[in-house]
Amino acid sequence: MKYETQKVALPFFVVAMALFTLQIVFGLLAATVYAWPNFMAEVMPFHIMRVSHTNLLIVWLLIGFMGCTYYLMPEEAEREIHSPNLAYIQLAIFAFAGAAALVGYQFGIHEGREFLEQPFWVKILITISFLMFLFNTSMTLLKGRKTAINLVLMLGLWLAAVFWLFAFYNPTNLAVDKLYWWWVVHLWVEGVWELIMASLLGYLLIKMTGVDREVIEKWLYIIVGLALFSGLLGTGHHYYWIGAPGYWQPIGSIFSTLEVAPFFAMVVFAFTMFWKGSRNHPNKAAMLWALGCPTIAFFGAGVWGFMHTLSFVNYYSHGTQVTAAHGHLAFYGAYVMLILGVITYAMPQIRRVQPYNQILNMWGFWIVTSAMCFMTFTLTFAGVVQTHLQRVLGMNYMEVQDQLGLFYIMRLGAGVAVAVGAIMLLYSFFGPAREQVPAGGTQITAGAGSA
Ligand code: HEM
Numbered sequence: 001m002k003y004e005t006q007k008v009a010l011p012f013f014v015v016a017m018a019l020f021t022l023q024i025v026f027g028l029l030a031a032t033v034y035a036w037p038n039f040m041a042e043v044m045p046f047h048i049m050r051v052s053h054t055n056l057l058i059v060w061l062l063i064g065f066m067g068c069t070y071y072l073m074p075e076e077a078e079r080e081i082h083s084p085n086l087a088y089i090q091l092a093i094f095a096f097a098g099a100a101a102l103v104g105y106q107f108g109i110h111e112g113r114e115f116l117e118q119p120f121w122v123k124i125l126i127t128i129s130f131l132m133f134l135f136n137t138s139m140t141l142l143k144g145r146k147t148a149i150n151l152v153l154m155l156g157l158w159l160a161a162v163f164w165l166f167a168f169y170n171p172t173n174l175a176v177d178k179l180y181w182w183w184v185v186h187l188w189v190e191g192v193w194e195l196i197m198a199s200l201l202g203y204l205l206i207k208m209t210g211v212d213r214e215v216i217e218k219w220l221y222i223i224v225g226l227a228l229f230s231g232l233l234g235t236g237h238h239y240y241w242i243g244a245p246g247y248w249q250p251i252g253s254i255f256s257t258l259e260v261a262p263f264f265a266m267v268v269f270a271f272t273m274f275w276k277g278s279r280n281h282p283n284k285a286a287m288l289w290a291l292g293c294p295t296i297a298f299f300g301a302g303v304w305g306f307m308h309t310l311s312f313v314n315y316y317s318h319g320t321q322v323t324a325a326h327g328h329l330a331f332y333g334a335y336v337m338l339i340l341g342v343i344t345y346a347m348p349q350i351r352r353v354q355p356y357n358q359i360l361n362m363w364g365f366w367i368v369t370s371a372m373c374f375m376t377f378t379l380t381f382a383g384v385v386q387t388h389l390q391r392v393l394g395m396n397y398m399e400v401q402d403q404l405g406l407f408y409i410m411r412l413g414a415g416v417a418v419a420v421g422a423i424m425l426l427y428s429f430f431g432p433a434r435e436q437v438p439a440g441g442t443q444i445t446a447g448a449g450s451a
């Protein structure tokens with residue numbers, strides 16, 4: 001860690017990981033209801049479990065992005081964070097808002113718009129906190145060195161804030177409501193968050209492979225161009241059945257197919273840099289995440305997204321378990337793995353013990369990642385059967401659900417495995433540090449080989 005204020009990231013990482021844990025707990029509860037429909041029905045209805053699960057995901061990812069930004073910015077801008085205190089206050093406001101929303105949900109207080117269920121005043125607090133964050137990091141950038149990495153990162157974060165404003169616009173006409181709803185939900189994950197993803201990956205790759213900055217920057221610009229070019233009009237794949245004009249069918253199909261390109265480019269980018277790299281960075285676990293993230297994102301977002309994105313396919317698969325399969329692997333690969341990767345890279349430097357608990361971390365990587373893939377497969381099979389029975393044969397929704405029980409039990413099993421792997425990861429980040437003795441025999445000690 002070259003700059004003292006990089007440690008501002010630590011409380012962000014801690015809060016993010018606490019909420020990640022809670023997210024998994026609510027996921028397990030919701031998955032149990034799928035297997036045994038009356039489970040906890042009197043205590044907590046399914047939709048409350050679901051909204052808690054999805055909101056915790058979004059809140060911790062945002063807190064995670066903030067932590068990553070505070071960690072990266074001093075090194076890239078070559079100066080300390082503008083105001084560490086502002087960062088702590090801003091985190092407190094965000095965490096309070098998220099917690100208040102979560103507690104409110106348990107009492108049925110929510111606005112019922114998927115992902116944007118937070119009560120109005122919670123949305124205001126989130127906006128205030130995010131603006132404080134943007135001010136703090138932008139001031140650091142303005143006074144410091146500008147690189148492609150910190151510029152693309154800040155562009156992604158600012159645009160995320162701009163699209164967030166559409167969460168406040170809630171027209172009464174359901175078709176118009178849906179039209180703008182996707183501006184937050186789709187334009188975040190398939191647009192501006194990709195800029196955040198590409199820049200954080202670029203940062204990890206520069207640090208760990210030692211490849212020239214110029215090469216990394218060229219790739220970054222290509223990925224950003226592809227993401228914005230395809231992602232904006234790609235929103236059309238959500239406009240097929242909501243009462244929007246018919247031209248969205250070809251536009252949505254064509255541009256969302258192109259959305260696969262930036263995800264593919266990120267895979268090629270990461271592996272090319274890895275093979276070109278001259279530096280043998282001691283943090284092998286972080287390198288594993290930096291390669292795994294674009295790979296799983298390519299499958300989850302790219303392959304599983306393309307699977308149901310053409311309008312004549314989506315006509316049958318819309319809103320089935322195929323969607324849930326894609327949602328899980330895409331979010332996990334692109335954004336969960338990204339943040340877990342940055343934490344894996346940053347924690348040894350924040351704690352000033354060079355790569356520790358690497359074996360445990362890599363076990364965590366493989367267990368969580370394979371379990372998420374298995375969950376995706378079970379949901380995909382469930383989705384294909386569901387699509388056929390419900391949409392082709394025209395069977396009744398609940399009758400079809402009765403046929404899918406085995407898949408749901410397997411999904412629950414996958415969820416339990418995710419939880420086990422996640423505990424290993426948390427222990428590897430925050431537990432007592434056990435340093436590795438490499439094959440050569442020399443102990444890697446504090447400070448050695450830091451990037
Ligand atoms: C990291 C990037 C991505 C994430 C996190 C993501 C996540 C999601 C989620 C959570 C949903 C469900 C939304 C809802 O109905 O509540 C969804 C829907 C959808 N996604 Fe993605 N997605 C990503 C990228 C892509 C890409 C690249 C494509 C196309 C190639 C795609 C195609 C679709 C389609 C067609 C739907 C609508 C499914 C339906 O009609 O039910 N997604 N996505």
Ligand code: HEM
Binds near residue numbers: 031323414
């Ligand atoms: C880090 C990993 C995870 C991510 C990124 C994630 C993400 C999501 C997302 C985006 C949705 C909304 C899907 C949609 O609208 O199509 C969702 C729903 C859900 N998730 Fe997860 N989740 C994760 C882990 C888990 C785990 C471990 C379980 C436990 C088995 C689980 C169970 C569920 C259930 C049951 C739903 C509700 C699905 C429905 O309404 O049909 N998730 N999750």
Ligand SMILES: [Fe+2]
Binds near residue numbers: 235237238
């Ligand atoms: Fe989309």
